[in-house]
Amino acid sequence: MTIKEALSWARQELKDSCERPQYDAELLLAYILQQDRTYLITHDNDTIDIKKYKELIARRKNNEPYEYIIGKASFYDIHLHVEEGVLIPRPETEILIDLVADIIKKENITRIAEIGVGSGAISIVLARKFPKLKSIATDICDTPIKVAQLNINKYELSERIELRKSNLIDEVSEPIELVVSNPPYIAEDFLLASNVVDYEPKEALFGGRVGDELLKQIILDVKARDIKWLACEMGYDQKEPLQAFVNELGVKSIQFYKDLAGHDRGFVIEFNQGNNNE
Ligand SMILES: C[S@@+](CC[C@H](N)C(=O)[O-])C[C@H]1O[C@@H](n2cnc3c(N)ncnc32)[C@H](O)[C@@H]1O
Structure with missing residues (x-):
């Protein structure tokens, strides 16, 4: 033929x-x-x-995604190995990276943590942008830890990105200035396209019954650890409940951002320092 x-x-x-x-x-x-x-x-x-x-x-x-078939995904300015068991990084996450990069630059931050490392997309791009940056990146699943390590090795960043199997930041006790996360945030009954739900890992997609449960837990954990900054991606319909949640909790500021389609897509929180009980 x-x-x-x-x-x-x-x-x-x-x-x-x-x-x-x-x-x-x-x-x-x-x-x-x-x-x-x-x-x-x-x-x-x-x-x-x-x-x-x-x-x-x-x-x-x-309906198998093209990226799983060829074992590779393009993201920001890098190519990442991906396979089933690891989320294919999405273009909207590049916005989160740019916002975090602005804070790192402005605040001279050198120690961060990432929750839910997946393929390593966020931590690798940030480490390449900031040669003095060190990060501890967690994931609760084994395949993302294995795949992220491959990608970290490919970009020769193993000295600066440490992977840790952990629920959220439970296993991270070191001083950290900023936490970044693109956690699972989809409601468990939300209907997803076959190429997503039949192939991508459930642990990377669903954040609980309502969807924002893990995001709220991350906000509580970061505040409890007296870490100043938290930047997260979220679902398009989660701004209102998260705004109400942080109003109740008390934070110095929260800024929501939109994706290129104009949907609410995430937030940056600055916490008050040295006062966890307000
Ligand atoms: C939406 S994916 C994001 C992957 C990658 N950071 C990205 O942006 O492409 C979420 C990741 O969080 C991990 N995860 C889910 N629950 C977690 C938990 N409780 N603690 C740590 N990681 C978790 C999943 O295994 C998955 O790799």
Whole structure:
């Protein structure tokens, strides 16, 4: 079969399950041939062995995310190894990183913790931006710890990012100036697309019955530890309950931010220092 015929066959296969069947068909063939997509156009009459391609197209047809099929995700300015058991990092998390970077710069912060490291996306990008930064990154699951370590090694950051298996920051007793987290925050009965719910880890998605339970626990834990800054991603409908929660708790300030689609997407809290009981 020629490249042109293979692409035409794959596009038909994917037309009901993918938003962009032609694009996905090209990406997967380019991945197999270890070429870029323009090669497919300039070599469209070349004959190829289609066995492996058929396998990958069948997986994609079944809604498996492209990133799991190829074992790689692009995020910010890096490429991360990903596999089932680890959340595929999302573009909106780049906004959280930029906000945290502003605070790190402004406050000269050198010690942070991340809760829920996943593939390592947040901690790795921040460590690459700030050569003096050290972080302790936790996760409650084994696969994210294993995958994050691979990615940390790839970017030669093992001296500055320490991974720890922990519930939230329970196992982090060192002095920390800022905590960053993109925790699971989806309500347990929320209907998600098949490519997400059938493949991505439940521990990375669902934050409890309502969804914001873990976020509230993180706010309580960071306050109890007298850490000054907390920056978190959250769900589009969680601003109101979290605002009410921190009003009750008492914090120095909370700023919510939106994602590029204009949805509420997260917050930065500055806590009052040295007074945990207000
Ligand atoms: C939404 S994913 C975020 C992954 C990564 N930081 C990112 O932004 O792509 C949430 C991560 O939190 C971890 N997690 C869930 N509950 C946790 C807990 N109680 N303590 C620590 N990590 C937890 C999950 O295993 C998952 O890796």
